[in-house]
Amino acid sequence: IVEALDELGLEITLGRSVSSVVAVLRGARPGPTVLLRGDMDGLPVAEQTGLEYASTTGAMHACGHDLHMAGLVGAAHLLNARRDELAGSVVFMFQPGEEGPGGAKPMIEEGLLEVTGEKPVAAYGIHVFPGERGLFTYRPGTAMAGANYLHVTFHGEGGHGSQPHTAKDPVPALLEFGT
Secondary structure (H helix, E strand, O other), X not given: OHHHHHHHOOEEEEOOOOOOEEEEEEOOEEEEEEXXXXXXXXXXXXXXXXXXXXXXXXXXXXXXXXXXXXXXXXXXXXXXXXXXXXXXXXXXXXEOOOOOOOOHHHHHHOOHHHOOOOOOOEEEEOOOOOOOOOOOOOOOOOOOOOOOOOOOOOOOEOOOOOOHHHOEOOHHHHHHHOO
């Protein structure tokens, strides 16, 4: 990534606690800071494709993260070519640890959000998914903020339908939880 960005003259910072890369493109005119994020970790999957370029390390780019990196490097090249027209700064966030330990938290702790001297007014993240070619989805607000599971056990006791107020029926709570 650093080699692919090197010719652009961006301000590049390497992570101290994780293998992150942050690159800053400063536009020719004053303006806000915007952050573009892509993740770059491999999944702990033994690649068995037999392809010439298959991973031999036990970490496979099975989730398209190599595409994320190529897209973010490509965005840096395209925006750099228009630097004279750009008002503000762009922070390119190459994030490790999306699929495991690390992630954005150590990058934020190392100053990611202050790298231009002001916090970004917007952050855009990408993630590819298999599906219909050319289809893009988006949503405002928080997205891709976590992949956690919550396991809940409901306990109760049945009752008679004529006196539901005396039962400890877990079904209504379960139905509310599932929506």
